[in-house]
């Protein structure tokens with residue numbers, strides 16, 4: 061029997077817990093955790109994500125600051141803003157929404173963020189920390205997936221985990237987190253030969269490609285756990301994941317839906333990272 065994992069419910073539980081922890085932290089220290097979210101340009105999906113992040117901050121009791129900059133903002137102007145935020149004692153977390161316009165170097169921007177405020181976990185200091193097992197912050201989507209797996213009671217030691225997609229945001233950090241929990245990990249990508257043969261080995265299959273419904277039933281082992289990170293807008297305006305849910309779900313033991321699976325967990329983990337950042341700063 062297949063269980064659909066309810067990311068909305070788990071995310072709500074975590075946010076409620078964070079609300080309590082935040083008010084206790086504030087009562088104790090007088091500090092309100094502050095998150096700055098920077099958006100450059102007017103990508104519609106990014107605008108929606110940034111709006112959700114601000115709303116989650118308010119709901120939990122964080123200070124939320126939004127910087128919406130025009131698409132022709134120079135790299136220097138963006139670097140200046142980041143330097144300002146690095147020095148701003150009211151701000152504990154800085155998130156620059158990706159993707160950035162092509163004329164701005166994503167690597168240079170990420171490297172400019174103070175690693176102690178890098179609540180995305182994208183700074184090379186934190187990426188290195190993830191490789192060796194002691195990052196300050198773990199990227200939010202992979203952290204959210206680990207939390208979902210843990211709270212659903214899915215054991216990982218000795219399991220075959222297969223990730224489709226090798227992005228810095230999801231695929232690569234996901235592999236390191238699964239490895240740390242003793243899974244045997246394979247990362248697939250566009251040059252992988254015989255993708256269905258590899259995905260069919262997976263006890264835990266993570267789809268993070270960005271191609272609507274590309275994981276079909278023939279690519280999934282019976283009773284696999286399937287986690288769908290894809291958010292793809294169809295021509296009819298509806299959202300679809302990377303997994304062909306209707307045909308894949310009956311074969312699985314657990315599966316996440318789109319929407320309502322991984323997405324809400326990403327925001328919950330961003331809030332957790334921001335509280336962690338504020339707590340760490342209070343101890344300095």
Ligand code: GUN
Nearest residue numbers: 155156157158159180200
């Ligand atoms: N774009 C898509 N996912 C993310 C994310 O987790 N963080 C940032 N900063 N940008 C993104």
